[in-house]
Amino acid sequence: MNKISIRRKLDSMSIVFITLGTLLLLFIFVPPLKTIFSSSPETLWNTLLEKDVYSSILLTISAALIATLVGLFLGVPLAYLLARHQFRGKRFIEAIIDVPIVIPHSAVGVALLFVFGANFLCGKIFHSIGIDFFRSLAGVVIAMMFVSIPFLIDSAKEGFKAVDVRLEKVARTLGASPWRAFFQISLPLAWKSIFSGLVLMWARGLSEFGAIVILAYYASFLGWNTKVLPVLVADRFDLGLDYTRPVAALAILISLIVFVALRSIAYKGEKA
Amino acid sequence: MIAIKNLKVDLGDFLLRDINLDIDSGEYFIVLGPTGAGKTVLLEAMAGLYPVLAGEVWIDGREITRLNPEKRGIGIVYQDQVLFPHLTVEENIAFGLKSRKCPKREVKAKVDTMAEIMGISHLLRRNSATLSGGEKQKVALARALVTEPRALLLDEPLSALDPESKEKMQRELREIHRRIKVTIIHVTHDFEEAVTLGHRVAVLNDGSIVQVGTIEEFLRHPSSEFVARFALSRNIFTGRAENSFVDIGGVKLRTITKSRGVVRLSLRPEDILISKEPLQSTARNSFQGVISDITDKGSIVYITVTLPPDFVCLITRQAFEELGLRRGARVWVTFKASAIHVF
Numbered sequence: 122m123n124k125i126s127i128r129r130k131l132d133s134m135s136i137v138f139i140t141l142g143t144l145l146l147l148f149i150f151v152p153p154l155k156t157i158f159s160s161s162p163e164t165l166w167n168t169l170l171e172k173d174v175y176s177s178i179l180l181t182i183s184a185a186l187i188a189t190l191v192g193l194f195l196g197v198p199l200a201y202l203l204a205r206h207q208f209r210g211k212r213f214i215e216a217i218i219d220v221p222i223v224i225p226h227s228a229v230g231v232a233l234l235f236v237f238g239a240n241f242l243c244g245k246i247f248h249s250i251g252i253d254f255f256r257s258l259a260g261v262v263i264a265m266m267f268v269s270i271p272f273l274i275d276s277a278k279e280g281f282k283a284v285d286v287r288l289e290k291v292a293r294t295l296g297a298s299p300w301r302a303f304f305q306i307s308l309p310l311a312w313k314s315i316f317s318g319l320v321l322m323w324a325r326g327l328s329e330f331g332a333i334v335i336l337a338y339y340a341s342f343l344g345w346n347t348k349v350l351p352v353l354v355a356d357r358f359d360l361g362l363d364y365t366r367p368v369a370a371l372a373i374l375i376s377l378i379v380f381v382a383l384r385s386i387a388y389k390g391e392k393a
Numbered sequence: 394m395i396a397i398k399n400l401k402v403d404l405g406d407f408l409l410r411d412i413n414l415d416i417d418s419g420e421y422f423i424v425l426g427p428t429g430a431g432k433t434v435l436l437e438a439m440a441g442l443y444p445v446l447a448g449e450v451w452i453d454g455r456e457i458t459r460l461n462p463e464k465r466g467i468g469i470v471y472q473d474q475v476l477f478p479h480l481t482v483e484e485n486i487a488f489g490l491k492s493r494k495c496p497k498r499e500v501k502a503k504v505d506t507m508a509e510i511m512g513i514s515h516l517l518r519r520n521s522a523t524l525s526g527g528e529k530q531k532v533a534l535a536r537a538l539v540t541e542p543r544a545l546l547l548d549e550p551l552s553a554l555d556p557e558s559k560e561k562m563q564r565e566l567r568e569i570h571r572r573i574k575v576t577i578i579h580v581t582h583d584f585e586e587a588v589t590l591g592h593r594v595a596v597l598n599d600g601s602i603v604q605v606g607t608i609e610e611f612l613r614h615p616s617s618e619f620v621a622r623f624a625l626s627r628n629i630f631t632g633r634a635e636n637s638f639v640d641i642g643g644v645k646l647r648t649i650t651k652s653r654g655v656v657r658l659s660l661r662p663e664d665i666l667i668s669k670e671p672l673q674s675t676a677r678n679s680f681q682g683v684i685s686d687i688t689d690k691g692s693i694v695y696i697t698v699t700l701p702p703d704f705v706c707l708i709t710r711q712a713f714e715e716l717g718l719r720r721g722a723r724v725w726v727t728f729k730a731s732a733i734h735v736f
Binding site for chain 1: 437440441442461462463465467468469471475477478479488489492493536537540542
């Protein structure tokens with residue numbers, strides 16, 4: 122329907138808009154593609170076998186995954202509350218949730234250091250159970266979580282809002298506790314939105330640089346001292362463009378592959 | 394037995410207030426009211442799904458006003474059924490039993506029995522989203538009834554159905570109620586539904602109950618114009634009363650009222666006789682007019698006779714055909730003074 126009407130009515134406005142849109146798409150698409158293809162597959166493979174690189178990939182992927190799982194556990198209940206209840210100060214809370222999107226991320230790193238650093242209360246509490254945040258996996262995780270949690274909460278909230286509250290009400294009258302109504306009814310029905318929120322959160326976590334470079338420029342991970350991919354890319358850039366190009370290409374490739382895979386899982390779930 | 398005492402519920406824009414109802418066990422009770430009267434909220438308050446400001450809800454001699462919904466044993470069926478869309482029909486019906494930790498084998502047996510009673514055994518494996526409106530309604534009823542609730546609340550259960558399924562569902566509701574002696578509270582805006590199904594009726598308007606009584610009491614003595622309109626007393630007039638006559642603008646009706654001054658009165662369409670010649674009878678009101686409209690409802694026919702004003706009369710199809718009535722024909726309308734209800 123739409124295709125036909127566009128083809129028929131190629132007035133001046135449509136032509137201008139299509140041109141502008143095409144330029145923008147090229148702008149988004151060409152640089153990553155060019156980066157990927159500027160290194161030969163052989164170079165990419167050899168780069169991948171460098172210890173610095175594969176340890177970095179592992180660290181980045183696992184830290185983003187942990188951040189996302191912690192986000193799932195803490196963020197989904199909050200999203201549910203915000204979707205279901207009207208209360209004074211709700212707008213304020215919703216604004217707070219979006220704060221990580223607007224603060225400069227290097228400042229986020231400093232801010233986190235001020236709470237989770239070894240000399241501060243929160244840091245001390247965690248230190249007593251063996252978790253330190255400065256230059257550690259845990260530091261990478263909280264940095265990623267801080268900057269990416271809004272994506273999950275917003276998406277999950279919309280998902281819960283789309284579930285008719287009367288489904289929960291009926292479940293309650295049928296003898297279900299609030300827990301059962303949540304886990305059997307609301308959560309499965311909102312799951313698609315929550316899942317796409319998780320994908321976004323994970324992808325955002327993978328690409329974080331600013332907060333991590335302050336809090337955990339390198340992290341000890343599985344016996345390695347390694348850096349997350351975005352930091353590694355920047356590091357290599359100091360050595361020259363030729364050093365950084367294959368690493369950047371790998372970073373782009375890995376993000377894209379995982380992103381596309383997860384999107385298609387979500388899409389399949391939608392069709393079923 | 395369900396008792397509601399001085400119930401008060403905040404609806405945002407207005408209040409449900411001074412709600413007092415006593416509903417007997419096994420009764421088919423109707424709550425009648427226009428859209429936006431607070432009917433759904435009344436049901437939700439009874440089921441524990443909507444917070445109550447004041448007042449009490451009792452069931453079988455026990456106060457349940459503050460009890461969680463899952464502990465009340467009150468089932469609810471909404472107008473649009475709200476089946477669990479991610480579950481099959483069978484899983485929908487089994488949901489309540491599983492919530493109540495019913496043993497697996499028993500769940501299966503109970504679901505099968507209930508499906509049989511409702512005539513939906515062939516649908517059990519289906520996805521609930523693919524059912525027709527009538528089928529969904531039966532699944533929703535089965536889902537609630539299988540938990541053996543102490544009361545079943547029906548929120549406009551027939552409004553979303555087409556006329557044919559509606560009539561069928563009405564019969565089935567009556568049959569279900571006869572077989573499973575469950576207390577039913579059914580809210581609707583449709584008086585014909587109330588007449589067909591209910592023992593007693595409460596009329597809800599603007600957040601409070603304006604009349605409670607049997608169907609007969611409603612038809613004979615509507616307590617307000619609002620109720621009268623509902624009661625299909627389509628003849629509602631305003632006039633000036635004096636010495637038991639009411640002048641309604643051109644026509645003086647003989648009534649048995651003792652009121653004076655401006656009054657409203659109602660006259661049921663079925664209390665008016667139509668004839669081609671003046672009738673020799675004891676009825677005190679007889680006027681000649683012209684048929685201005687005929688509404689055919691199948692076995693019954695509504696006829697509007699203009700004097701003026703307009704009188705809506707109800708006669709059987711048989712009488713309609715025997716009299717050979719046509720639009721524009723001159724006829725006599727005759728009714729007793731006692732048939733006029735002045736309020």
